[in-house]
Amino acid sequence: MSESDRGMGGQSGVAVRARGLVKSYGSTRALDGVDLEIPTGQVLGLLGPNGAGKTTTVRILTTLLRPDEGEAEVAGHDVLADPDGVRRSIGLSGQYAAVDENLTGFENLYLVGRLYGKRKAEARERARELLRRFQLDEAGDRPAKGYSGGMRRRLDLAGALVAEPSVVVLDEPTTGLDPRGRIDMWEVIEQLVATGATVLLTTQYLEEADRLADSIVVIDKGKVIARGTADELKAQIGGERLNLVVAEQEQIPAAVRVLESVGTSEATVDEHSRRVEVLVDTGPKALVEALRLLDAERVTVQDVGLHRPTLDDVFLALTGHGAEEEVPAS
Amino acid sequence: MNGAGKILTDSGVITWRNVMNVRRNPEWLLGATLFPIMFVLMFAYVFGGAIGGPGGDSGQYREFLIAGIFAQTVAFNSSYTVIGFANDLQKGIIDRFRSLPMSRLAVILGRTTADQVLSLVVLFVMSICGLLIGWRIRGSVLDAILGYLMILLFAFALSWVGAYIGLVSRSVEVANSAGLIWMFPLTFISSAFVPQESLPGVLGTIADWNPFTAAVNATRDLFGNASPAGWAAPSGWPADNAALYAVLSSVAIIAIFAPLATARYRKVASR
Numbered sequence A: 001m002s003e004s005d006r007g008m009g010g011q012s013g014v015a016v017r018a019r020g021l022v023k024s025y026g027s028t029r030a031l032d033g034v035d036l037e038i039p040t041g042q043v044l045g046l047l048g049p050n051g052a053g054k055t056t057t058v059r060i061l062t063t064l065l066r067p068d069e070g071e072a073e074v075a076g077h078d079v080l081a082d083p084d085g086v087r088r089s090i091g092l093s094g095q096y097a098a099v100d101e102n103l104t105g106f107e108n109l110y111l112v113g114r115l116y117g118k119r120k121a122e123a124r125e126r127a128r129e130l131l132r133r134f135q136l137d138e139a140g141d142r143p144a145k146g147y148s149g150g151m152r153r154r155l156d157l158a159g160a161l162v163a164e165p166s167v168v169v170l171d172e173p174t175t176g177l178d179p180r181g182r183i184d185m186w187e188v189i190e191q192l193v194a195t196g197a198t199v200l201l202t203t204q205y206l207e208e209a210d211r212l213a214d215s216i217v218v219i220d221k222g223k224v225i226a227r228g229t230a231d232e233l234k235a236q237i238g239g240e241r242l243n244l245v246v247a248e249q250e251q252i253p254a255a256v257r258v259l260e261s262v263g264t265s266e267a268t269v270d271e272h273s274r275r276v277e278v279l280v281d282t283g284p285k286a287l288v289e290a291l292r293l294l295d296a297e298r299v300t301v302q303d304v305g306l307h308r309p310t311l312d313d314v315f316l317a318l319t320g321h322g323a324e325e326e327v328p329a330s
Numbered sequence B: 001m002n003g004a005g006k007i008l009t010d011s012g013v014i015t016w017r018n019v020m021n022v023r024r025n026p027e028w029l030l031g032a033t034l035f036p037i038m039f040v041l042m043f044a045y046v047f048g049g050a051i052g053g054p055g056g057d058s059g060q061y062r063e064f065l066i067a068g069i070f071a072q073t074v075a076f077n078s079s080y081t082v083i084g085f086a087n088d089l090q091k092g093i094i095d096r097f098r099s100l101p102m103s104r105l106a107v108i109l110g111r112t113t114a115d116q117v118l119s120l121v122v123l124f125v126m127s128i129c130g131l132l133i134g135w136r137i138r139g140s141v142l143d144a145i146l147g148y149l150m151i152l153l154f155a156f157a158l159s160w161v162g163a164y165i166g167l168v169s170r171s172v173e174v175a176n177s178a179g180l181i182w183m184f185p186l187t188f189i190s191s192a193f194v195p196q197e198s199l200p201g202v203l204g205t206i207a208d209w210n211p212f213t214a215a216v217n218a219t220r221d222l223f224g225n226a227s228p229a230g231w232a233a234p235s236g237w238p239a240d241n242a243a244l245y246a247v248l249s250s251v252a253i254i255a256i257f258a259p260l261a262t263a264r265y266r267k268v269a270s271r
Helices: A054-061 A083-089 A105-115 A120-133 A149-160 A179-194 A206-212 A230-237 A249-262 A284-296 A311-319 B003-024 B026-051 B058-076 B078-090 B093-098 B104-132 B141-168 B172-181 B183-188 B201-209 B211-223 B242-267
Strands: A014-025 A028-039 A043-047 A069-074 A090-093 A167-171 A198-203 A215-220 A223-228 A240-246 A268-270 A275-280 A301-307
Touching: A014 A054, A014 A198, A028 A043, A028 A054, A028 A198, A028 A223, A043 A054, A043 A206, A054 A069, A054 A167, A054 A198, A083 A090, A090 A149, A105 A120, A105 A149, A105 B003, A120 A149, A149 A167, A149 A179, A179 A198, A179 A206, A198 A206, A206 A311, A215 A230, A215 A311, A223 A230, A223 A311, A230 A311, A240 A249, A240 A284, A249 A275, A249 A284, A284 A301, B003 B026, B003 B104, B026 B058, B026 B104, B058 B078, B058 B104, B058 B141, B058 B183, B058 B211, B078 B093, B078 B104, B078 B141, B078 B172, B093 B104, B093 B242, B104 B141, B104 B242, B141 B172, B141 B211, B141 B242, B172 B183, B201 B211, B211 B242
Parallel strands: A043 A198, A043 A215, A090 A167, A167 A198
Antiparallel strands: A014 A028, A014 A069, A215 A223, A240 A275, A240 A301, A268 A275
């Protein structure tokens, strides 16, 4: 596979297509009819809380798991009929960095290259090239057990790219990384996208999908509950959020009254931080009006802000629970 | 590349990876050799006098013992296969392998082969230990080599059982005990340490037909090591055809467990 093969995944320019995927474990339906499509060269963010079915979807698309029902095609190969064809076209980087700790970074990449069928010299050359690209060349000849979490993830991702796959699957690439490691990883993924690869990215971080994905599919309890670009999803719940912090606990009821009079939703209150928030659809006008009314009521405002909704708000609106909180097993 | 070629190349690559793992952790080798050396010393000097029989010559017993200890040592090495697979599963390395366009069989064959490389190193150290306590090879060099190959073949067969156990184990902890527990009856209800004929009733029958007994008897024979004087010679088909029986059962074990382990590998999920 070479760079020029990219963009060859299917006549319609669709690199990944899944229809009606169903997978049950006992009586639990991990996937309950998931459809998704990734145009060649695009990044799809598969978003959902823990246990939503993201990893199950990834495992089916990477031939690690057979679906009970439904069909899927990756880079023009059917996952059930031609799993080896799929394997030759994909690179998988899992949520546990699949790095052999006793091998050096170089040896890890060499191993993968050889298993893709590369000759020794070719595998060596590719390993060095990837180490350089992922800023691991200095650490490349040390055993991976001494690597930081971020370095391991980068090495794992490099392993997924050894054969220059046309479709790259990243299963929660930044889960468990510190903020610095996460930003580094995002930059690496952005470089990857710039080379034209099609990427399926699963994440539970809305910020990550917002930054990296061309389009987003939100799943919850094995079902797709929303899809579209980040902006489209934000537009679905409309408006902006007006929030403010009052000086005294006793002023909260008055603030709630005022905000609900200018807003379009019920106010949400965080007693501890004395923060009150409401959705508005008139933007700055609502803000000015609210401040005028609060002043009239002699409520002291310590902080005030007007924000466009984040994907977190979208998620909350769609599912009734936040994206990062644990969902009790049903 | 054709199918068989790809299996061999991939197996070679995986073997290299597993041997590198051992080289980076020399303390594993230390454990793998110290444990059997302890066994030699315990049996030779603690039990030796008693088992050697009344007025028994414990030098003769030590010579008898060595083939049994060698076979037991390499048999126990199959637990490295078990733990190796459980570890690779837990760390997601099996997922990576399964997502590659590589031979499925090679992942297991590479591991079972690498474990025989480990066994070779251990056998070398054990042989020196044996020589130090008075064991000698009394047959021809060729027979001695065949003797070593015999126990390696049997150990190789057990590694496939180990691969299956490792792939069905739910955790590394489970794999740890599951990989070892069956080794004890397998290696002790046999002719490895005691006169085969001294085992009572059912145990005697099990020992007679235990492939491990056959592997030990065949190796002992190839080394030219006799039983201590006065021990009753075992009889029956497996005893009379020890080498043949040991080879046949090794092949049978591989024929059963290679497909089982490969089928399990295809479906196995990381945890």
